[in-house]
Amino acid sequence: MPMQLTILKIGGNVLDQPAALHDALDYFAALPGAAVLVHGGGKKASQVLRELGHEPVMIDGRRITDAATLEIVTMVYAGLLNKDLVAQLQRRGCNAIGLSGADGNSVLATKRPVKTIDYGFAGDVQAVNAVLLAGLLDLGLRPVLCPITHDQRGQLLNTNADTIAKATATALATHGYQVSLRYCFELPGVLRDLHDPASVIPELNPSLYADALADGSIGGGMIPKLDNAFAAVAAGVSEVIIGDLAAHRAGRGTRCRADG
Amino acid sequence: MPMQLTILKIGGNVLDQPAALHDALDYFAALPGAAVLVHGGGKKASQVLRELGHEPVMIDGRRITDAATLEIVTMVYAGLLNKDLVAQLQRRGCNAIGLSGADGNSVLATKRPVKTIDYGFAGDVQAVNAVLLAGLLDLGLRPVLCPITHDQRGQLLNTNADTIAKATATALATHGYQVSLRYCFELPGVLRDLHDPASVIPELNPSLYADALADGSIGGGMIPKLDNAFAAVAAGVSEVIIGDLAAHRAGRGTRCRADG
Known part of the structure; x- marks a missing residue:
């Protein structure tokens, strides 16, 4: 029988509300079997950007990531948010391990080519490393993926978390897992x-x-x-479930x- | 025969100089056998603290970590520095995986008790998770540890990197590795x-x-x-070598x- 795996994706509407985040982490920590959490960004990055004197630039809901913005989203997504989520899961007895796409080459991306809009250091997912993730899952760990990837040439890239969740689900399904992908939205x-x-x-x-x-x-x-x-x-992927946490x-x- | 393991610790004098860092990463990526990198902080955290309107407070060379400072050192050490180091190692074909102490419960610490000085959210290392690190090494990964730990009760803690390196060396020696611990300083x-x-x-x-x-x-x-x-x-630990990168x-x- 294939191993069951649940991938939960949470976005800003969960990350920005302490009570909702608390409930989402309770839910994730209590999931049976193997599990992966994928998180987005939320408001904190824009707040830090403004505090550091940069006005966030969004086009069609996507962030334009110049070099200063990349530095700040890396700090906030891979540092503050990811480590806080991992620490809160560890408190719940859930053996979480936080990853950017650079860590173990877990998510390889390419810088989005400039067509009409230059998104800057935005990454399009190229490959998810199912061998690595399966190895971590076999160690009893629960990977927690943040929306920062890399291009394996030393460049970190800001990447859409919905896409990371989907590519992770697909890669692990192909690797033999029976995958339930759950998008938690509003x-x-x-x-x-x-x-x-x-x-x-x-x-x-x-x-x-x-x-x-x-x-x-x-x-x-x-x-x-x-x-x-x-x-x-x-x-x-066996199923994709779309809904709020309730x-x-x-x-x-x-x-x-x-x-x- | 026991597995050989090299643990390299680099501090601010390497992290703050691009050329020195480049050489240190070349050296680390080329090490034979299993290897772990432990890095300190450097000047970036103090710079970001000042940019965000907080004056860094140091007593006897140790940072006083209030809640705002903890948030910023978590962003800089676990986010910016750690992920940049990992991406630069991946570029060199070195399969690095960045970890805070919360990730996989790799480094458990306790908040330093207040005696004469209240260091705030400073952590004293309690235990290094040799089983986890050995598991990651067995997957062909090279852990890159940053100086942020946790207390397994949801609290992240700012922790001395020299101490993390020593505790990691000791834990892995006890776990059966033949450990060479290398402190790179000025x-x-x-x-x-x-x-x-x-x-x-x-x-x-x-x-x-x-x-x-x-x-x-x-x-x-x-x-x-x-x-x-x-x-x-x-x-x-088999040997501890103290010197500059050369x-x-x-x-x-x-x-x-x-x-x-």
């Missing part, structure tokens, strides 16, 4: 009606998703997330699986 | 005459050290370092070993 799941939190779609598969796209019953904001989720499913804790949210 | 070795860099004492053992202490031929500043070195030797590269410096 809504209880994918909603048929954005104004009605009770309208969560409990199950989606590629056919149902194609139907929903055709009849327009899924809001535009969710489409990139779901395209991502179904790409992971197509690449061998949904994940209750085994609800929107479950995306293969047809059949 | 002098070519322990000098008989501080004003004469050619007066390096090439070999010391506990008897020679006792003689040198008795006849006053070793300067006071070196005594804590050598007490530390001989405590490591007494605890099973000395280490040339197999010189002061070699401290057991009698006989």
